[in-house]
Amino acid sequence: MSWNEPPPEVRREMNRILGEDIYLRAQRAWERARQADPDVILESWFRTPARQRELGGATYSQHPLGTAVDLVQRDAAKRAAIVEALRREGFWVQERGRRVHVQAIHPEWVQRVLPQILAAGLYR
């Protein structure tokens, strides 16, 4: 999973704020999805805040933190199997058409550390 990885400075700051290597969980999301469906495509992982704005995505998305991945599977049954496998692992998952957005951190939980994330400049 070397494609589109979050840069070292983002990893360092997030792991410092969260007190754990959160990227092991992000990586595990991809591995679990691949186990559920070897044909799944990893479409997007880390995005710079500027890229996130260009795409019109949520300002406080987890893509600029490198803790969210977007997976693509056109087949609805295969997609459902991916979603189920990831939810069973405790990931926060949202289906958006043929895309599956997966977050390593629950959105409510990330709100609690948002002031520290903002202070670290990770959304700038």
Ligand SMILES: [Zn+2]
């Ligand atoms: Zn996403």
